[in-house]
Amino acid sequence: MVGSGVSPSSPVEEQPAIGLIGMGAMGSMYAQCLSDAGWKKIYVCDLPNKYEALKTKYENTGITVLRDGHLVSRVSDFIMYSVEAEHISRVVSEYGSSTKVGAIVSGQTSVKAPEKEAFEKYLPQDVHIVSCHSLHGPSVSPAGQPLVLIKYRAPDEALTLVENILQPLGSRYVYLSYEDHDIVTANTQAVTHAAFLSMGTAWASESSYPWEHGYYVGGIETVKVNIMLRIYSNKWHVYAGLAILNPSARVQIDQYARSTTEIFKLMLARDAEGLRARIYDARTRVFGNGDGSRAPILLSEDMLNRFSLGTSTPARAPLPNSHLSLLAMVDCWARLEIQPFEHLDLAATPIFRMWIGVAEYLFRSQERLDAAIDAAVHDLAHRSDDLEFVIASRGWSQCISFGNFELYKERFMQTATFFESRFEEATKLGSAMIQAIMDSSMT
Numbered sequence: 207m208v209g210s211g212v213s214p215s216s217p218v219e220e221q222p223a224i225g226l227i228g229m230g231a232m233g234s235m236y237a238q239c240l241s242d243a244g245w246k247k248i249y250v251c252d253l254p255n256k257y258e259a260l261k262t263k264y265e266n267t268g269i270t271v272l273r274d275g276h277l278v279s280r281v282s283d284f285i286m287y288s289v290e291a292e293h294i295s296r297v298v299s300e301y302g303s304s305t306k307v308g309a310i311v312s313g314q315t316s317v318k319a320p321e322k323e324a325f326e327k328y329l330p331q332d333v334h335i336v337s338c339h340s341l342h343g344p345s346v347s348p349a350g351q352p353l354v355l356i357k358y359r360a361p362d363e364a365l366t367l368v369e370n371i372l373q374p375l376g377s378r379y380v381y382l383s384y385e386d387h388d389i390v391t392a393n394t395q396a397v398t399h400a401a402f403l404s405m406g407t408a409w410a411s412e413s414s415y416p417w418e419h420g421y422y423v424g425g426i427e428t429v430k431v432n433i434m435l436r437i438y439s440n441k442w443h444v445y446a447g448l449a450i451l452n453p454s455a456r457v458q459i460d461q462y463a464r465s466t467t468e469i470f471k472l473m474l475a476r477d478a479e480g481l482r483a484r485i486y487d488a489r490t491r492v493f494g495n496g497d498g499s500r501a502p503i504l505l506s507e508d509m510l511n512r513f514s515l516g517t518s519t520p521a522r523a524p525l526p527n528s529h530l531s532l533l534a535m536v537d538c539w540a541r542l543e544i545q546p547f548e549h550l551d552l553a554a555t556p557i558f559r560m561w562i563g564v565a566e567y568l569f570r571s572q573e574r575l576d577a578a579i580d581a582a583v584h585d586l587a588h589r590s591d592d593l594e595f596v597i598a599s600r601g602w603s604q605c606i607s608f609g610n611f612e613l614y615k616e617r618f619m620q621t622a623t624f625f626e627s628r629f630e631e632a633t634k635l636g637s638a639m640i641q642a643i644m645d646s647s648m649t
């Protein structure tokens with residue numbers, strides 16, 4: 207194995223050859239970052255039909271484009287597969303046998319059960335496995351974000367070498383097993399995405415960009431809109447993979463739909479006391495008695511207002527909102543006995559961090575929570591949105607339970623197409639909002 211103490215300033219002949227298979231959003235972000243830092247031997251490929259285009263793109267850079275994963279695997283000391291989780295088995299079965307003897311193999315997939323199976327099945331015994339997962343999207347700066355490392359079949363020096371190779375990302379290493387990775391990411395990502403996917407589907411079903419008409423503008427509404435758009439502007443397969451292939455995810459997404467529906471039934475029955483009891487109970491289970499020792503994630507509503515799409519300030523005082531998506535989220539965490547704050551410091555993605563922040567903002571204020579419960583039972587302004595939301599969350603849960611990628615893609619793309627014209631602005635604002643919240647939570 208290449209000396210594990212190397213750095214980008216080591217002489218070229220001592221540097222490890224780094225191979226990246228899959229040059230989509232994550233693969234190219236890694237290639238650029240590692241090359242910028244000074245790693246000199248970077249070999250990349252995507253599907254052979256993209257060879258010429260990639261070659262042109264990386265001409266005169268330190269990044270060498272090869273025609274396929276065989277060529278990358280046979281020359282590289284560290285190889286990362288950055289391909290769709292749905293395809294990881296097929297891709298590793300194709301190139302795995304070309305892996306250089308003694309190399310370290312890694313994967314970037316968001317769900318590890320299929321990756322682990324593929325590596326065990328198709329990699330030769332004389333190569334090491336140290337996997338990884340950046341817990342953020344490709345348009346977020348990796349600096350300070352969690353980067354999961356999984357030492358599965360490898361000596362300590364192999365882990366040290368991977369740590370050194372990835373050091374230029376500036377990410378914070380989180381060490382997990384393959385199994386714990388999937389439990390943690392189901393708790394943090396899968397169910398969070400279900401909430402935002404459902405918001406998007408609900409608004410698209412009403413053919414509405416509500417923030418352009420003065421609704422869902424300002425404060426936590428801004429977070430809902432920006433993150434929903436951010437998710438729909440990402441690749442559908444990322445969300446499909448981590449929801450459908452993660453063994454723990456389905457149960458949670460099913461519970462989210464159940465919580466949404468049951469709360470909505472209490473609303474329809476005008477059962478204020480039943481709803482209040484259920485929501486207060488969920489609050490105690492998730493937030494405890496609120497000793498106030500942790501600073502809130504969302505520092506101020508004013509700060510969030512800066513990132514509103516459409517109008518920068520609400521056109522009118524916000525209408526009372528049941529915040530059904532949030533009542534259901536906390537209810538769901540409570541019923542699954544998930545303690546979201548335990549994941550916050552260890553392995554929170556930016557989106558999960560903001561989602562807990564929004565839940566906390568609502569649930570840690572008696573006044574805001576009571577206003578939401580009152581609105582849920584007595585106010586009809588959001589009732590039709592809430593109805594669409596219930597249908598959407600049930601639909602997403604059912605779709606994921608079928609395990610059908612094509613169906614998932616159809617649903618996702620139908621909503622994404624509706625919002626597509628708003629993605630550019632939303633991505634800029636969303637990234638700035640995430641950065642502001644990350645900065646404020648690090649100071």
Ligand SMILES: NC(=O)C1=CN([C@@H]2O[C@H](COP(=O)(O)OP(=O)(O)OC[C@H]3O[C@@H](n4cnc5c(N)ncnc54)[C@H](OP(=O)(O)O)[C@@H]3O)[C@@H](O)[C@H]2O)C=CC1
Nearest residue numbers: 228230231232252253288289290291297314315316342343
């Ligand atoms: N995007 C995100 O926010 C994050 C994604 N991830 C994970 O990283 C992985 C990659 O995601 P991302 O980069 O966003 O997805 P992309 O779709 O942008 O990139 C995947 C790339 O791999 C290519 N590919 C497929 N098969 C092969 C093959 N046999 N040989 C070489 N290349 C191949 C794909 O080609 P084609 O499109 O033609 O199939 C595509 O260009 C996924 O597993 C995802 O879950 C992890 C963290 C964040």
Ligand SMILES: O=C(O)C(=O)Cc1ccc(O)cc1
Nearest residue numbers: 316341342343395555556557
């Ligand atoms: O922050 C999120 O949850 C995102 O949506 C971005 C993302 C998507 C997939 C990952 O594996 C990691 C991060």
